Amino acid sequence: MESINLALSMQGVSKRFPGMLAVDNVDLDLHAGEVHAIMGENGAGKSTLMKIITGSFSDYTGVVKMGGRPVALHSPAAAKEYGIGMVYQELSLAPPISIAENLLAGRLPAGRLGLLDRKAMAREARHCLSEVGLDVDPFKTVEELSQHEAQLVEIAKVLGNRPCILIMDEPTSALSQDEVQRLFSMIRHLKNRGLAIVYISHHLPEVFEIADKVTVMRDGRKIATKEIHELTPRSLVQMMVGQDIDEFYRHREAKSGWLVLQVNNLTRLGFFHDVSFELHSGEILGIAGLSGSGRTELARSLCGLDPVDAGQVFLENAPLKPANYPDTLQRGLVYLTEDRKQEGLFLRLSVRRNVIASIFPLLTRFGIYRPEKETAVVRRWSETLGIAAASPDVGAGTLSGGNQQKVLLGKCLATNPEVLILDEPSRGVDVGAKRKIHEAVMALADSGAAVLLISSDLPELAGLSSRALILRNGRLLGILEKAELSEESLLLAANGHWEPSHA
Amino acid sequence: MPRTASPKNIVSAAVESAGIYLVALLLAAGCAMASPDFLTPESFLRILSAVSLLGIVAAGMAFVTYSGNMADLSIPSIIAFSGIVTVAALPLGLPLALVCGTLAGLAVGAMNGLVVGVLQANPILWTLSVAFFMEGFMRFAWSNNQLYPDTALGTPGASFIHIFRLTIAGIPLIVLVMLGLFVAGHFLMTRTRFGRESQLLGSCRAAALTSGIRVPKVVFCNFLLAAFAASIAGVFLTSMNKLGVFYLGQGYDFKAVTAVVLGGVMLSGGRGHLPGVFGGVLVIGLLTDLMQHLGVTAFRQNIVTGIVFIAAVGWQQYRLRAQGKDYA
Structure with missing residues (x-):
């Protein structure tokens, strides 16, 4: 019938x-x-x-x-x-x-x-x-x-x-x-x-x-x-x-060390307003917000890819130059873009060239490129992240989405960042790649770096973060502490249904 | 295995661009058939010196194309400008005049680099308008005149017009300069931070920005390099013609881009290498030589060069499309 x-x-x-x-x-x-x-x-x-x-x-x-x-x-x-x-x-x-x-x-x-x-x-x-x-x-x-x-x-x-x-x-x-x-x-x-x-x-x-x-x-x-x-x-x-949700996300202890990044009243008109927060070493700080909440714009302005209208960012107690990403990157704050195909990877170039794209200052002396270090760096991150490529010399564009994302993460990790901003780090990747990515992010935080995590993937956000900022319509509404973090609380908070538990 | 400029990899780069050298070989065979006395060391040197000016310009232009800025169309005006300024500065003595001429060319290149790199102007339109402006400026400043150096014996002018005719151990200076530029350029492109970052920029500008590469600086240096090479070519060309005048570099923009594209440097940027460009320069030189042997007039030669350019770009695009959009 x-x-x-x-x-x-x-x-x-x-x-x-x-x-x-x-x-x-x-x-x-x-x-x-x-x-x-x-x-x-x-x-x-x-x-x-x-x-x-x-x-x-x-x-x-x-x-x-x-x-x-x-x-x-x-x-x-x-x-x-x-x-x-x-x-x-x-x-x-x-x-x-x-x-x-x-x-x-x-x-x-x-x-x-x-x-x-x-x-x-x-x-x-x-x-x-x-x-x-x-x-x-x-x-x-x-x-x-x-x-x-x-x-x-x-x-x-x-x-x-x-x-x-x-x-x-x-x-x-x-x-x-x-x-x-x-x-x-x-x-x-x-x-x-x-x-x-x-x-x-x-x-x-x-x-x-x-x-x-x-x-x-x-x-x-x-x-x-x-x-x-x-x-x-x-x-x-x-x-x-x-x-296997709980198995997959090894809930980290919310450790946090010294103050690494301090954001004061950061504003970009029309995108986000008066955002202030602190980020500590060893911490994974989530940002709960729907797309359109200003989370990506906040990250891009914070690292200097986009301009800011007001406010300041301090890295290790020294102010960052606004709108100067090369400088910010040299100082150890690195941004992983959400758009890996358009602006993340050099799809036409080999995996090798992609992984070392941000670390030329480390690989050169007096401007002369010294390739001997390159192979070690590429091998380290290929192995750590399990990049499945026939060789580091195959084009990044020929890899699957998951492996491309690993290459992108490898490019960021190769800089040995002190602060890593991840924007949708596992969007469109398979489960295996996601796990590798999460392991690498947790290992980075365990080694003392600070991570700012933007994700639409609620289990990921809830599982990895030690705290989460709540961003809605460009404004910071508050912070969800570890004990309150769950997919439900994040979703509710991002949608504006959030009551501070200890106001 | 790392891709570097070790001797082995220069060889492998040459093998990659074997296609263009094969074409050069065929053209050489054609020349040999057209003129029986072609197969002598003299005619080999003659061809090399005939393509030297183009080679020098193309070696610089290749950097602009490689870094994703397509072409510097102000090259002809840089050639003319550096030549005129050199001639005008000859009373200061030859060394100082050469410095002035080169600096004049570099100034134009620096302006291009600033406007395209920092203000993000469209490189083609910007350099096209610079070429237009510079021509007008030179005609205005020198009242439309050709500028002749004083070539009396013992004057700086006499030494100046001798530059083009200098030989070292029987090899023309200009050939050595061209070869030197290609070797230095290849090193710069493959073994320096600047060269590697140029490739990243040429492959994907947006990704270069998010990789923390100082994009404006890299663009600036690429245009400066192209202008540097064009200034050297301007000095030689002016020395050859024994006069400085605003139209001296005409046609070198297009011929240089043709050589660059023929040599396998992708117009979309990020791919290719200077050994290939050298092959492209040889092909154009041999093609011109062959046409001269066959009695093809200069205008018809331009038609052929145009067709070669269209064919080369068409072939590049076809190959890119065949590889899929992620590579375009």
């Missing part, structure tokens, strides 16, 4: 990347008129699975059936043709262009001379917008809209292709509570119209509110698909994180 409204069925679908199986033999059924949540930690394979459905890969294995017949989703165009639409986390709209042109891109109504037919444009755009309950002037530009309205336009654009399956990737990450509710009522409306909706989110309460079914993924495999009423938040979290 269920097969009647079966919109899409995957059987034994896998996708391999060099060095890792990102999606491992997954079966998944999507039904019309249902909101199906896909949950899993970062790197569990959710996004890869969605990319398969939306036709990003031509080389997945397994069978995808729609309406009982196998279909080949080997290109985005093919997926679109079969009625699969996706609303991306980063909106795909062009901000300086009108809503109508964004909505009708590729099928703009034109008159005989090729001139645009503005009346028809307005009519069609209004029709699209009415489907998502948005009543705005279609000739407004997208940049004039609020985040929520832009998102609705994005959804309207996808709906314009008449999809039967709509995939939404973290659609609420930039929305207020109120806007989330409006989005949900729209999702319910679409569901009742018979769309199959795939909903990807990290937010448990949302999933319990909107989803009918939940599929949990872990390490590329499907763990289970359950009806939402069969689940509790606790049982869902257990499925997501697996059994």
Whole structure:
């Protein structure tokens, strides 16, 4: 009886990347008129699975059936043709262009001379917008809209292709509570119209509110698909994180030595305001904050990659020059960027060149490069982090995400940092690489360095940190002490639900 | 095994760029067929001295390309400027005149380095506008005139025009200077912190910044090097022509980039080496020689050089695309 409204069925679908199986033999059924949540930690394979459905890969294995017949989703165009639409986390709209042109891109109504037919444009755009309950002037530009309205336009654009399956990737990450509710009522409306909706989110309460079914993924495999009423938040979290959570995170003793880093009233207008805190040797200080809370901007300004408007940073009691990262790095404060592909690694260069990229001052004398030390450094970090590369001379871009991240960490660790700022140190890496990274970070802290940890990965943040700063909308709200640290407390605090326990 | 400038690795670099030397060999064979007396040491030296000016400019230009700044199009004006200033300063005596000429060229390079390195101007557009400005400036300052040195016997001018014609042990000075620049440049590129950081910068500017590399300084030094090489070329070219004038370096920008790209230095930066560039210089020299033997006129030679450039860049892009986007 269920097969009647079966919109899409995957059987034994896998996708391999060099060095890792990102999606491992997954079966998944999507039904019309249902909101199906896909949950899993970062790197569990959710996004890869969605990319398969939306036709990003031509080389997945397994069978995808729609309406009982196998279909080949080997290109985005093919997926679109079969009625699969996706609303991306980063909106795909062009901000300086009108809503109508964004909505009708590729099928703009034109008159005989090729001139645009503005009346028809307005009519069609209004029709699209009415489907998502948005009543705005279609000739407004997208940049004039609020985040929520832009998102609705994005959804309207996808709906314009008449999809039967709509995939939404973290659609609420930039929305207020109120806007989330409006989005949900729209999702319910679409569901009742018979769309199959795939909903990807990290937010448990949302999933319990909107989803009918939940599929949990872990390490590329499907763990289970359950009806939402069969689940509790606790049982869902257990499925997501697996059994060995406490084993995996060796809870460190919250040691802290001398004062290493002191941040006084640091401000970058529009990003973060009046942030002050202290960092001690041997300590791993977490930053709990959602993306958009200013945590990455804080880290970048702190180390001198971005400017500051006010405030000062003291490293070992001496002030750091603002906006001078080379100087900061020489003095022992190192930043590991969250964007390893764009600005972390030299993907075209070898592992060797990447690992030594920050330590040329150590490897040269009077400007002359002395290669004899290089091999020892590269070998040390390859072995410590377990970088799986055929040789240090293979291109960093040929490695898997996990190994790339290890190379990036190796580059930072090779400088022998006194303070290491980690921004999403294990995003998009496999479990094994994550463990190696965590071991290395803990070893660094044990050796007396101070670590500032920014992470969206709550188990990681809760497991590694000895304390956590709570950052919300660019302001420091307080500090969670070790005893209070848990995934729940971090998530609540980052969302603004935090009561100081000893105010 | 570490990639350094040990003799073994100079050899391996040469093997990597064997392709361009193979082309050079084919062209040499073509020359030999076109003119039977080609296969003599004299004609080998003649080819080398004919490409020396280009070689000197290309050795400097390669640093700009290697560090991800594509090309310095103000090179022709630096050549002309250093030459004119040298001639103008000849009354001060030859050594001081050479210093003045080189400093004049370096000043332009320093300006390029500051604007591109610190203010992050687009290198192509900036150096193009500098070339335009410098031409106007030189025409204004010297009232559109050609500047002739006083070449009476015993004057600094006489020694100056002799520079281009100097030989040491039968080898023209300019050939030795070119070879010296290539050797020093190769050392600089592979064995110094500056060279290694230039490669990082050329491979990915954003990653160079997050690696704590002083990007503005590295860019500055690369433009300064290119200007230094162009100034030396300017001195030789002016000495050869026995006059200083604003249009003297014309065409060297494009020919140098062609040699650099032919030699396997990627326009996108970060890859290639000077032994390859030397091969590229040889190919252009041999190609020109062959065309002269075949009686191809100068304008048609330009057409051929243009086609060679397009083919070389096309081939680079094709190879990069074939390797995938992570390498582009």
